[in-house]
Amino acid sequence: MSPTKGIALVDLDEQGVDRAFRADVLTGLRQTPKAIPARWFYDDAGSALFEDITRLPEYYPTRAETTILQANGTEFAEAIGPGKAVVEFGSGSSVKTPLLLRAIEPAAYVPLDIAGDFLRAAAADLAAKFPGLPVHPVEADFMREVALPPQVDGLPKLGFFPGSTIGNMVPRTAVDLLRTMRLTLGQGSKLLIGMDLVKDPAVLVAAYDDAAGTTAAFNLNLAHRINRELGGTIPVQGLRHAARWNDDLARIEMHLEATRDLAFEVSGERFTLAEGETIHTENSHKFTRRSGNTLLLAGGWTPIRRWLDSHRRFALILARATEHRDAP
Numbered sequence: 226m227s228p229t230k231g232i233a234l235v236d237l238d239e240q241g242v243d244r245a246f247r248a249d250v251l252t253g254l255r256q257t258p259k260a261i262p263a264r265w266f267y268d269d270a271g272s273a274l275f276e277d278i279t280r281l282p283e284y285y286p287t288r289a290e291t292t293i294l295q296a297n298g299t300e301f302a303e304a305i306g307p308g309k310a311v312v313e314f315g316s317g318s319s320v321k322t323p324l325l326l327r328a329i330e331p332a333a334y335v336p337l338d339i340a341g342d343f344l345r346a347a348a349a350d351l352a353a354k355f356p357g358l359p360v361h362p363v364e365a366d367f368m369r370e371v372a373l374p375p376q377v378d379g380l381p382k383l384g385f386f387p388g389s390t391i392g393n394m395v396p397r398t399a400v401d402l403l404r405t406m407r408l409t410l411g412q413g414s415k416l417l418i419g420m421d422l423v424k425d426p427a428v429l430v431a432a433y434d435d436a437a438g439t440t441a442a443f444n445l446n447l448a449h450r451i452n453r454e455l456g457g458t459i460p461v462q463g464l465r466h467a468a469r470w471n472d473d474l475a476r477i478e479m480h481l482e483a484t485r486d487l488a489f490e491v492s493g494e495r496f497t498l499a500e501g502e503t504i505h506t507e508n509s510h511k512f513t514r515r516s517g518n519t520l521l522l523a524g525g526w527t528p529i530r531r532w533l534d535s536h537r538r539f540a541l542i543l544a545r546a547t548e549h550r551d552a553p
């Protein structure tokens with residue numbers, strides 16, 4: 226399942242073009258350096274490619290996080306406790322969510338997602354796996370405060386945000402989201418969040434530039450999507466996928482790099498890319514124990530437990546909503 230698939234709540238113009246997609250692409254191509262938000266990767270083709278990525282030998286995060294959930298059920302149960310309303314930010318990852326729910330004896334499950342069709346399918350799937358567990362899907366943009374269903378009023382809340390999707394946001398956006406999650410979940414709540422860890426850049430680059438070329442296809446699909454949906458004439462053969470480690474900012478960057486001078490149109494507007502120039506399409510931040518903790522604290526969450534996979538590549542962190550009067 227895609228982490229940020231946003232095919233619902235779309236605002237289409239008279240020609241059926243997604244206005245927000247067009248605005249983001251045109252604004253991104255007009256600026257220097259060129260950049261387009263990563264959320265536009267996830268059309269149907271991009272979501273299917275992301276699913277393929279999660280199974281690649283080089284792409285360790287999904288497997289690492291899953292093994293953490295498999296290996297530590299008893300500890301999760303102790304640290305989190307029974308009777309929680311589990312609020313998942315995203316509509317439920319096929320393998321990880323059941324592992325968590327099986328470990329902790331929740332009182333209810335509330336998936337939040339902007340994509341209603343995905344959300345309902347995932348919720349029905351989950352309800353079938355856990356007969357007796359109340360499931361209350363909410364179609365909403367979780368980047369804003371969400372009113373939780375009245376059925377979970379009074380239940381203690383556990384937010385669940387796996388996949389290191391927080392790493393796809395620049396720190397300012399990540400902090401905004403964490404603070405919004407705190408508002409959505411309320412005082413006394415907890416958050417279980419996945420964070421991918423800083424490691425050998427060669428391992429990181431391989432995870433984002435796999436030998437089979439699946440991540441390249443995922444990145445290049447954005448150019449195809451622009452051509453398909455926005456009347457684009459981008460010569461996609463003149464672009465190549467590039468995955469670079471930015472050590473100062475502790476992030477993998479994905480770019481589409483021009484292999485020769487290119488000229489093209491999008492929605493009737495002309496653009497050029499000089500040979501070697503790139504369109505920046507994604508950031509995937511990686512964390513250390515300290516940088517992860519600092520991000521959580523900035524977002525209003527106090528870290529309390531941390532679990533790693535056996536290769537120490539990925540972390541699941543449990544945090545509690547910080548009291549407003551934490552000293553000093």
Ligand code: AVI
Nearest residue numbers: 228278388389390393440509
């Ligand atoms: C969804 N997100 C956490 C993925 C990541 O690892 O940053 C997206 C991705 N991009 C390329 N490969 C995977």
